[in-house]
Amino acid sequence: MDVSAIKEQFPILNQEVNGHPLVYLDSSATSQKPVSVIEAVNNYYREDNSNVHRGVHTLGTRATDKYEGAREKVRGFIHAESTAEIIFSRGTTTAINTVASSYARANLTAGDEIVITPMEHHSNIIPWQQAAKATGATLKYIPLQADGTITLEDVRATVTDNTKIVAVTHVSNVLGTVNPIKEIAKIAHENGAVILVDGAQGAPHIKVDVTDLDCDFYTFSGHKMCGPTGIGVLYGKREHLENMEPVEFGGEMIDFVNLYDSTWKELPWKFEGGTPIIAGAIGLGAAIDFLLEVGQDNILEHEQKLADYAMEQLRTIDGMTIYGPEKRAGLVTFNLDDVHPHDTATVLDSFGIAVRAGHHCAQPLMKWLEVSATARASFYLYNTNEDIDSLVDGLLKTKEYFGNGFK
Amino acid sequence: MALNNLDTLYRQVIMDHYKNPKNRGNIDGDAMTIDMNNPTCGDRIQLQMQVEDGIVKDAKFDGEGCSISMSSASMMTQAIKGKKVEDAVKMSHAFSDMMLGKDIDTEEFDLEDIEALQGVSKFPARIKCATLAWKAMEKGVNED
Numbered sequence: 057m058d059v060s061a062i063k064e065q066f067p068i069l070n071q072e073v074n075g076h077p078l079v080y081l082d083s084s085a086t087s088q089k090p091v092s093v094i095e096a097v098n099n100y101y102r103e104d105n106s107n108v109h110r111g112v113h114t115l116g117t118r119a120t121d122k123y124e125g126a127r128e129k130v131r132g133f134i135h136a137e138s139t140a141e142i143i144f145s146r147g148t149t150t151a152i153n154t155v156a157s158s159y160a161r162a163n164l165t166a167g168d169e170i171v172i173t174p175m176e177h178h179s180n181i182i183p184w185q186q187a188a189k190a191t192g193a194t195l196k197y198i199p200l201q202a203d204g205t206i207t208l209e210d211v212r213a214t215v216t217d218n219t220k221i222v223a224v225t226h227v228s229n230v231l232g233t234v235n236p237i238k239e240i241a242k243i244a245h246e247n248g249a250v251i252l253v254d255g256a257q258g259a260p261h262i263k264v265d266v267t268d269l270d271c272d273f274y275t276f277s278g279h280k281m282c283g284p285t286g287i288g289v290l291y292g293k294r295e296h297l298e299n300m301e302p303v304e305f306g307g308e309m310i311d312f313v314n315l316y317d318s319t320w321k322e323l324p325w326k327f328e329g330g331t332p333i334i335a336g337a338i339g340l341g342a343a344i345d346f347l348l349e350v351g352q353d354n355i356l357e358h359e360q361k362l363a364d365y366a367m368e369q370l371r372t373i374d375g376m377t378i379y380g381p382e383k384r385a386g387l388v389t390f391n392l393d394d395v396h397p398h399d400t401a402t403v404l405d406s407f408g409i410a411v412r413a414g415h416h417c418a419q420p421l422m423k424w425l426e427v428s429a430t431a432r433a434s435f436y437l438y439n440t441n442e443d444i445d446s447l448v449d450g451l452l453k454t455k456e457y458f459g460n461g462f463k
Numbered sequence: 464m465a466l467n468n469l470d471t472l473y474r475q476v477i478m479d480h481y482k483n484p485k486n487r488g489n490i491d492g493d494a495m496t497i498d499m500n501n502p503t504c505g506d507r508i509q510l511q512m513q514v515e516d517g518i519v520k521d522a523k524f525d526g527e528g529c530s531i532s533m534s535s536a537s538m539m540t541q542a543i544k545g546k547k548v549e550d551a552v553k554m555s556h557a558f559s560d561m562m563l564g565k566d567i568d569t570e571e572f573d574l575e576d577i578e579a580l581q582g583v584s585k586f587p588a589r590i591k592c593a594t595l596a597w598k599a600m601e602k603g604v605n606e607d
């Protein structure tokens with residue numbers, strides 16, 4: 057994989073920030089976009105823009121073909137059986153909320169259980185808290201090991217006959233933990249439960265085969281995988297989606313509308329009320345083309361090397377704490393002794409290095425780590441070992457700066 | 464040195480308040496308690512104030528956060544102690560103006576150490592850190 061050639065396809069990376077070449081280490085928050093994606097969105101607006109699924113004119117047909125073509129690309133990307141199972145949404149958050157509002161409200165009653173983990177992003181916690189409150193179901197957590205992983209024994213011990221939904225993240229956005237989804241899905245099914253996977257940090261980095269994983273729902277966001285913001289995907293097994301009520305009602309999603317009653321379109325459109333995210337979907341399709349061309353295996357291998365190198369280099373810094381397991385996805389969450397992560401991030405920014413600092417939308421996990429905030433460097437296909445060297449250099453300067461009392 | 468632009472943000476006085484905060488802890492006895500956090504980054508503060516006859520008799524804080532939020536809390540509690548509530552609120556407004564980069568009347572407000580936080584206005588991402596304690600104080604006196 058030729059990283060410098062890849063990097064050239066990301067115009068935003070070719071700039072100086074605060075007088076230094078930009079080192080972008082915040083792809084877990086959102087990834088940068090290659091020219092092909094920017095152009096796909098641009099060309100759509102320049103040449104094809106029109107509403108979809110309505111009207112007879114040529115632009116309408118072109119827009120519809122591109123929009124539905126993007127759905128087919130997503131289907132292939134995650135190896136779903138049918139495009140009926142691919143619902144475009146605003147992102148992971150909206151996708152999870154759709155399942156929590158529709159499936160969960162219809163299928164849970166008092167005494168039932170929803171099982172999640174303490175490493176979830178807020179968007180895979182709060183929808184379940186709300187669903188539990190609305191239905192009288194109980195929310196349960198699979199405990200974490202000291203290194204921030206979960207064991208299948210604990211999954212088995214937590215998931216019971218009363219469990220109706222298991223919702224877990226594919227990859228933790230803080231710890232980098234990669235969860236054994238296929239095995240967890242099996243345990244969920246043995247107990248008669250369905251499994252929803254938060255794939256926000258999975259799909260951008262790991263080959264996803266929803267049929268092989270046998271997950272009931274898989275959710276992800278386009279903006280973390282080189283696509284535009286505002287587009288994401290809810291994959292659901294057809295048998296579930298068929299039985300679920302839509303959560304948004306209006307145009308696009310209807311079959312017949314009478315004065316007092318209406319019927320819904322078939323899948324997937326019954327879940328896509330209103331004018332859909334046409335440009336976003338087309339941009340996501342281009343992002344999928346881009347990732348497939350580079351090769352998902354190549355990307356993963358590259359990220360793995362970056363993560364290993366980053367761990368090795370960061371460990372050489374005195375007073376460095378790294379959170380999460382040894383075997384991890386392409387991100388490192390850390391703290392420097394006696395320097396608050398906001399301060400670390402501000403100093404790094406003055407050297408053009410972008411990292412995330414804060415609670416990473418995972419307050420329960422921060423509590424478990426016994427910290428109020430952390431810093432995080434996350435990697436993608438355009439990052440290099442030199443980026444990590446810059447990070448280490450910046451961190452040494454941060455330490456010096458704070459250690460000497462800003463002198 | 465490249466760190467120079469940082470020096471407008473991180474001043475020695477800030478470091479002193481961060482490392483050795485004033486008024487950190489709890490007030491014994493009757494006091495109003497305000498909890499406030501910055502949900503985007505996780506900084507949190509618990510501010511306690513004793514107000515008698517419209518005067519801030521005592522103020523203490525506890526919490527977790529970066530050098531900017533914690534030093535600002537230290538300076539704020541120091542500044543409002545002994546002040547009339549209305550003057551404390553005026554000062555808070557002046558502080559907000561300072562964060563927006565506006566000139567403020569240093570004759571009217573004896574800012575002392577607080578002036579060291581002026582550089583925060585050049586770092587938009589950090590302004591909320593600096594204003595957290597002041598917002599907590601305003602919330603407290605408004606609810607009182």
Ligand SMILES: Cc1ncc(COP(=O)(O)O)c(C=O)c1O
Nearest residue numbers: 147148149177179229254256277
């Ligand atoms: C693990 C995880 N889940 C969910 C989300 C939410 O994604 P979005 O904000 O795109 O809906 C994120 C994004 O930060 C994430 O990292």
